[in-house]
Amino acid sequence: MMYFFLSIAVILETVNIKSESVKAIFKTFLTAIIVTAIFGGMIELIQSGMTDYRSGDMTDWFFDIGGSVLACLTIGLVRLASR
Numbered sequence: 001m002m003y004f005f006l007s008i009a010v011i012l013e014t015v016n017i018k019s020e021s022v023k024a025i026f027k028t029f030l031t032a033i034i035v036t037a038i039f040g041g042m043i044e045l046i047q048s049g050m051t052d053y054r055s056g057d058m059t060d061w062f063f064d065i066g067g068s069v070l071a072c073l074t075i076g077l078v079r080l081a082s083r
Contacts, residue, residue: 001067002064002067003036003039003040003064003065003067003068003071004067004068004070004071004074005071006036006039006068006071007032007033007036007067007068007071007072008071008074008075010028010031010032010035010036011028011029011032011071011072011075012075014028014031014032015028025076025079029072029075029076032068032071032072033065033068033069033072036064036065036067036068037061037064037065037068039064040060040061040064040065041061044056044057044058044060044061
């Protein structure tokens with residue numbers, strides 16, 4: 001859930017969804033996915049390397065990316081519905 005809302009925040013702060021071109025929105029979506037993927041990957045690496053009580057998990061990282069993709073799809077559908 002955290003990466004879903006993080007991606008929505010990145011997208012809404014970056015672009016005006018109603019007035020931007022499709023290319024600009026796609027670029028923003030891609031940026032949001034990449035930023036949250038890097039952030040999630042760093043957290044997993046920190047959990048596996050710097051703590052004794054937490055472990056890094058690739059599955060968790062994939063779900064982080066999935067939350068970001070879901071946020072992009074949600075905003076895209078809202079944009080299509082508001083036309």
